[in-house]
Amino acid sequence: MARIVQKYGGTSVGDVERIKKVAERIKATRDEGNELVVVVSARSGVTNELLARAKAVCEFPSERELDMLLATGEQETIALTAMALHGIGVDAVSYTGAQAGIFTDKVHTKAKIKTINAKPIVRDLENAKVVIVAGFQGINEEGQITTLGRGGSDLTAIALAAAVKADKCEIYTDVDGVYSADPRVVKNAQKVPEISYDEMLELASSGSKVMQTRSVEFAKKYNVVFEVRSSFNHNPGTIVKEEVAYMEKVVVRGVAVDKDQAKVVVSNIRDKPGSAAKVFRALADANVNVDMIVQNVGRQGVANLTFTVPQTETGRVAKVLEPVVAVIGGDVAVLEHIAKLSVVGVGMKTHSGVAATLFQALADAGINIELISTSEIKISVVLDLERADEAARVVHTAFQLDRP
Amino acid sequence: MARIVQKYGGTSVGDVERIKKVAERIKATRDEGNELVVVVSARSGVTNELLARAKAVCEFPSERELDMLLATGEQETIALTAMALHGIGVDAVSYTGAQAGIFTDKVHTKAKIKTINAKPIVRDLENAKVVIVAGFQGINEEGQITTLGRGGSDLTAIALAAAVKADKCEIYTDVDGVYSADPRVVKNAQKVPEISYDEMLELASSGSKVMQTRSVEFAKKYNVVFEVRSSFNHNPGTIVKEEVAYMEKVVVRGVAVDKDQAKVVVSNIRDKPGSAAKVFRALADANVNVDMIVQNVGRQGVANLTFTVPQTETGRVAKVLEPVVAVIGGDVAVLEHIAKLSVVGVGMKTHSGVAATLFQALADAGINIELISTSEIKISVVLDLERADEAARVVHTAFQLDRP
Numbered sequence: 001m002a003r004i005v006q007k008y009g010g011t012s013v014g015d016v017e018r019i020k021k022v023a024e025r026i027k028a029t030r031d032e033g034n035e036l037v038v039v040v041s042a043r044s045g046v047t048n049e050l051l052a053r054a055k056a057v058c059e060f061p062s063e064r065e066l067d068m069l070l071a072t073g074e075q076e077t078i079a080l081t082a083m084a085l086h087g088i089g090v091d092a093v094s095y096t097g098a099q100a101g102i103f104t105d106k107v108h109t110k111a112k113i114k115t116i117n118a119k120p121i122v123r124d125l126e127n128a129k130v131v132i133v134a135g136f137q138g139i140n141e142e143g144q145i146t147t148l149g150r151g152g153s154d155l156t157a158i159a160l161a162a163a164v165k166a167d168k169c170e171i172y173t174d175v176d177g178v179y180s181a182d183p184r185v186v187k188n189a190q191k192v193p194e195i196s197y198d199e200m201l202e203l204a205s206s207g208s209k210v211m212q213t214r215s216v217e218f219a220k221k222y223n224v225v226f227e228v229r230s231s232f233n234h235n236p237g238t239i240v241k242e243e244v245a246y247m248e249k250v251v252v253r254g255v256a257v258d259k260d261q262a263k264v265v266v267s268n269i270r271d272k273p274g275s276a277a278k279v280f281r282a283l284a285d286a287n288v289n290v291d292m293i294v295q296n297v298g299r300q301g302v303a304n305l306t307f308t309v310p311q312t313e314t315g316r317v318a319k320v321l322e323p324v325v326a327v328i329g330g331d332v333a334v335l336e337h338i339a340k341l342s343v344v345g346v347g348m349k350t351h352s353g354v355a356a357t358l359f360q361a362l363a364d365a366g367i368n369i370e371l372i373s374t375s376e377i378k379i380s381v382v383l384d385l386e387r388a389d390e391a392a393r394v395v396h397t398a399f400q401l402d403r404p
Numbered sequence: 405m406a407r408i409v410q411k412y413g414g415t416s417v418g419d420v421e422r423i424k425k426v427a428e429r430i431k432a433t434r435d436e437g438n439e440l441v442v443v444v445s446a447r448s449g450v451t452n453e454l455l456a457r458a459k460a461v462c463e464f465p466s467e468r469e470l471d472m473l474l475a476t477g478e479q480e481t482i483a484l485t486a487m488a489l490h491g492i493g494v495d496a497v498s499y500t501g502a503q504a505g506i507f508t509d510k511v512h513t514k515a516k517i518k519t520i521n522a523k524p525i526v527r528d529l530e531n532a533k534v535v536i537v538a539g540f541q542g543i544n545e546e547g548q549i550t551t552l553g554r555g556g557s558d559l560t561a562i563a564l565a566a567a568v569k570a571d572k573c574e575i576y577t578d579v580d581g582v583y584s585a586d587p588r589v590v591k592n593a594q595k596v597p598e599i600s601y602d603e604m605l606e607l608a609s610s611g612s613k614v615m616q617t618r619s620v621e622f623a624k625k626y627n628v629v630f631e632v633r634s635s636f637n638h639n640p641g642t643i644v645k646e647e648v649a650y651m652e653k654v655v656v657r658g659v660a661v662d663k664d665q666a667k668v669v670v671s672n673i674r675d676k677p678g679s680a681a682k683v684f685r686a687l688a689d690a691n692v693n694v695d696m697i698v699q700n701v702g703r704q705g706v707a708n709l710t711f712t713v714p715q716t717e718t719g720r721v722a723k724v725l726e727p728v729v730a731v732i733g734g735d736v737a738v739l740e741h742i743a744k745l746s747v748v749g750v751g752m753k754t755h756s757g758v759a760a761t762l763f764q765a766l767a768d769a770g771i772n773i774e775l776i777s778t779s780e781i782k783i784s785v786v787l788d789l790e791r792a793d794e795a796a797r798v799v800h801t802a803f804q805l806d807r808p
Contacts, residue, residue: 016460023461050480056420057427057484058491065490068498069483072476076454079473080461086469087462094472099547143503 002167003035003125007135007157010044011174012231013077016084022172022231023084026130030090035125037164039135039157040081042073063108067137067147071097074134074153081132092130095121097137098145102156104138110149111138113156113218116163125164133160151212158215162222169224171211172231177238178203178210180401181255185389188402192253193236196243199253199344202378205291206256206342216240243346251347251354252399257392258340261291261308263371263382264317269330271303278324279305286320288313292340292373292380302330306371308382311336338370339388342380343395355379361398367391406571407439407529411539411561414448415578416635417481420488426576426635427488430534434494439529441568443539443561444485446477467512471541471551475501478538478557485536496534499525501541502549506560508542514553515542517560517622520567529568537564555616562619566626573628575615576635581642582607582614584805585659589793592806596657597640600647603657603748606782609695610660610746620644647750655751655758656803661796662744665695665712667775667786668721673734675707682728683709690724692717696744696777696784706733710775712786715740742774743792746784747799759783765802771795 006026013019022040030036050069054061061069078094085092101117121131135153138146148155154171161169178200181189195203197220204213210228219226219240229237269275276295283290293307309317314334321332348354358379362369367390371382383391396402410430417423426444434440454473458465465473482498489496505521525535539557542550552559558575565573582604585593599607601624608617614632623630623644633641673679680699687694697711713721718738725736752758762783766773771794775786787795800806 016457019461053420053480053484054487057423058487060490061487062490065483065486065498068486068500069480072479072483075476075479076457076473079469079476080457082469082472083458083462083465086466094469096472096549145500 001033001035003164004029005037005039005157005161005164005166005169006172007039007153007170008041008172008231009153009174010041010047012172013040013081014044016080019077019080019084020087023081023088023090025231026085027088027090030130036130037121037125037160037166038081038130038132039153039160040074040077040132041135041153042070042077046073046076064144067108067145070147071134071137071145074136078132078134085130085132090130091128092132093124094132094134096134097156098139100133100160102138102159104140104146104148106140106142106144106146108144108146111140111146113138113148113159116159118160118163121160122164151215154211154215155218158219158222158224158226161224161226166224169226171226171228173210173228174230174232175210175228176230176233176235177228178240179254181392181396182257185257185392186255186396186402189396190401190404192238194239194241194247195253196247196346197240198243198377199346200240202342202344202375203254203256206258206340206344206378206380248347248350250345251351252343252345252401253347254344255392255396255399255401256342256344257388258342259385259388260311261338261340261382262311262314263306263308263335263338264314265333265335266305266321266325266330267333268302269305269328271297271301272328275303275328276305278328279321282320282324283317286316288317288320292371292382294371294373308338308340308371337385338382339385340380340382341388341391341395342378343399344378346377348377348379357398358395361394362391365390365394367394405437405439407568408433409441409443409561409565409568409570409573410576411443411557411574412445412576412635413557413578414445414451416576417444417485418448420484423481423484424488427485427492427494429635430489431492431494434534440534441525441529441564441570442485442534442536443557443564444478444481444536445539445557446474446481450477450480468548471512471549474551475538475541475549478540482536482538489534489536494534495532496536497528498536498538500538501560502543504537504564506542506563508544508550508552510544510546510548510550512548512550515544515550517542517552517563520563522564522567525564526568555619558615558619559622562623562626562628562630565628565630570628573630575630575632577614577632578634578636579614579632580634580637580639581632582644583658585796585800586661589661589796590659590800590806593800594805594808596642598643598645598651599657600651600750601644602647602781603750604644606746606748606779607658607660610662610744610748610782610784652751652754654749655755656747656749656805657751658748659796659800659803659805660746660748661792662746663789663792664715665742665744665786666715666718667710667712667739667742668718669737669739670709670725670729670734671737672706673709673732675701675705676732679707679732680709682732683725686724686728687721690720692721692724696775696786698775698777712742712744712775741789742786743789744784744786745792745795745799746782747803748782750781752781752783761802762799765798766795769794769798771798
C-alpha cells in the first residue's frame with residue numbers, strides 16, 4: 001500500500017467520457033490498495049471560454065475577478081470526477097483549493113503557495129476516501145480565491161504530495177514523458193526514463209513544455225519524486241528526481257528548441273559603467289523576463305548589448321527601453337526571426353568537449369550561431385528560426401541521442 | 405440615498421451582452437447615490453448543462469457533489485458582472501455565498517439559511533463598492549458548499565436585504581410583475597401594483613410561478629418589502645409587502661391556474677377512526693406534498709378520500725399507498741387530467757359572496773367543479789384540464805379584474 005498523488009491535466013478530463021476513463025484509472029490504482037489524492041485541472045478549453053467571456057464584458061478584467069472566474073473551471077471538474085467515481089462504486093470526495101487548505105500569498109493570477117493544511121485530506125484518506133482536489137487554485141489569508149498561474153495544477157499536485165507525505169506523485173498529461181527532443185521534429189527522439197530536477201528545469205526553461213519551471217523547482221526544494229506519464233496509455237513515463245551519480249554517464253540528456261524567443265540588440269551604447277545595469281533594471285521593473293545576455297565593446301567606446309526575451313514581450317521591450325536609451329544613448333533593434341537551441345545534461349559537469357561537439361555539428365550543417373550562453377548543465381545557442389528544426393536533428397544525432 | 409438589494413435572474417444575465425446591460429442598470433442605480441448589493445443567478449441554461457454532465461458521469465449524483473458543481477454557475481456570473489462594472493468605471497467586488505457569510509444547515513441541494521454574517525458586505529458598501537453576491541448558494545458549519553434549491557437566488561436577495569437592513573429589495577426577472585392572471589391565457593390581465601405577502605404566497609402555491617413560496621415566507625417573516633420587476637424594461641413592477649387596510653378593498657387580487665396537479669382518490673376505505681391519518685402519515689413520511697383534501701363518508705360505512713398532489717409525485721403516491729390500503733382497505737385511483745383554479749385576495753376576509761360569484765361564473769360556462777377547498781384568502785377548485793384556460797377567463801371577468 002502506498003500513498004499516491006495523481007494529477008490529470010485538462011486534456012485528460014476534457015469531456016465526460018474522458019472523466020469516466022480517468023475515474024476507471026483512479027479506481028484501478030485504488031483497488032491495488034493505495035491511498036489516493038487526485039488533482040484535476042479544468043476541462044481543456046474551459047479556461048479559454050471563460051477568458052473570452054471576461055474579455056467580452058471588460059477589456060482589462062481585474063485579476064481578483066479573473067481568479068474568481070477561472071476557479072470555477074476546476075471546481076466543475078472535481079465534482080464531476082467525484083461523481084464518476086461514485087458511479088463505479090468508489091468512495092470519493094471533492095475539495096476546492098480553499099477546502100484543501102492551500103493557502104497562498106495575495107498575488108492574484110499567479111499566487112505562490114505559502115502553506116498547506118493537509119489535515120482534512122489526510123483524515124479522509126485514513127477513512128478510505130479518494131480525495132479529489134481542484135488544481136491551480138488556493139485561498140489567501142483574507143479568504144480571497146487565488147490562482148497559481150500557468151501550470152498551477154502541477155504545482156498543486158507536487159505541493160500536496162509534499163504535504164501529505166506521498167510515496168509517489170504521478171503527473172498525467174497528453175504526452176508519454178520527457179523525450180530527448182521534440183518527437184514531432186526529431187523522428188527518432190527517445191523517451192528518457194529518468195531525469196534530474198536540474199535537467200528538467202533547464203529543458204523546461206529551454207522550451208520543452210512538459211512542465212512549468214516552478215513546479216519542478218518546488219519538487220526539487222521538497223525532494224518530491226514525480227513521474228510524468230500519459231493518461232491515454234499505460235506506458236511508463238519519465239521519473240524526475242534528485243540527481244544521482246549514474247545520471248552523469250549521459251553527457252547530454254536532451255535537445256530543446258524554443259521558437260518563442262526574440263533577440264533584442266541595443267547597439268552603440270556609450271560605454272560607461274552602469275549602462276547595462278540601467279537597461280536591465282528597466283526591464284526587470286517592467287517584469288520582462290530576460291534570458292541570454294551578451295555584451296561586447298566595439299570600437300570608439302561604444303558597446304553592444306544583445307539579449308533574448310519572450311516574443312510576447314517585444315512590444316513592451318521597445319517601450320520600456322525608449323527612456324533608457326534617451327539617457328545612455330544607443331539604438332534598439334528587435335529581431336523575432338530566431339530560435340534558441342539548448343543541449344542539457346548533468347553529465348556536462350564531468351565531460352568536456354560538449355561545446356565543441358555542438359558547434360561542430362552546427363558548422364557541418366552550415367548553420368550560423370548568433371549568440372551563445374552556457375550554464376553548468378546547459379549550452380544554448382541562438383540561430384535562424386528557419387533552420388531550428390534541422391539544427392535539432394543534427395545535434396540530436398551528434399550526441400547519439402537516437403539510440404534507445 | 406438608499407441601501408438597495410437587487411437580484412437578477414438567469415435570463416437577465418443569460419449572456420455577456422445581457423450582463424453588460426445589467427451592469428448599466430446597476431451603474432444607473434449607483435449613480436443616483438445608492439448603496440448597492442446585487443445578487444445574481446447562473447446564466448440561464450448553465451445549470452441544466454451542468455446537470456446533464458453530472459447525469460452523464462453518474463446516474464445518481466451525490467447531493468454534496470451536485471452542490472459543488474452547481475455553485476460554479478453563479479460564481480461565474482458574479483465575476484463577469486463585477487468585471488462588466490469595472491469596465492464602465494464602477495468599483496465592484498464579487499462574493500461567493502461562503503464569502504458573503506451565508507451560513508446554511510447541512511441539507512445539500514435544498515439547504516436553509518441559518519445566519520448571515522453581513523459585516524464584510526456592509527464594510528464594502530461603506531467603502532463605496534457595489535457588492536455582487538452569488539445567489540442560490542451558501543456554506544455549512546463544516547465548510548461544505550450548499551445550495552438553496554429552486555428559487556434560491558430570490559431567497560439570497562431577500563435574506564441579504566434583511567441582513568444589511570436594506571431600504572429596498574428589487575427582484576429583477578423576465579416578467580413585468582405579478583398579474584391578475586397569466587397574460588398568455590387571459591388577454592386583458594392587469595399588472596397588480598401592490599400585493600400582500602399572504603396573497604403572493606397563495607398565488608405562488610396556486611401555480612403562479614413568479615417566485616417560490618419560501619422566499620415570500622422569508623420576506624414576510626423579516627418584513628422585507630420587495631418589488632418584482634423586469635430587467636428588460638423600466639416599467640414599475642409589483643410591490644410585495646405587509647397587508648394594509650386599503651388592500652382589502654379589492655376582493656380578489658388574482659386568478660391562478662395550476663396544471664401540474666393530479667387528483668388521487670382512495671375509495672371504499674373502511675370508515676374507522678385513524679384511516680385518513682394513516683394515509684397522510686404515509687404520504688408525509690415519503691415527503692409527498694399533499695394539497696387539497698376532501699373526505700366524504702358514503703353508504704355502508706365506507707369512506708372516500710380525495711386529494712391533490714404534484715403530477716411529478718403520482719408514481720410515488722401509488723407505491724406509498726399500496727401497504728396502507730392493504731391495512732385500511734380501499735382502492736387508489738390517480739387522475740392526471742385536472743387543473744386547479746384559485747382566486748386569491750385579502751379582501752375575501754371582509755367581503756362575502758366570493759364563492760357564490762366563482763361558482764356561478766363556472767356554472768354559467770358549463771364547467772364542472774370536481775373539488776373545492778377554501779382558506780381565509782383563497783378559494784380553489786379542481787376542474788377538467790381541458791377547460792382550465794376558459795375557466796380562468798370567465799372567472800377573471802366575473803371578478804372585474806380586467807379593469808386597469
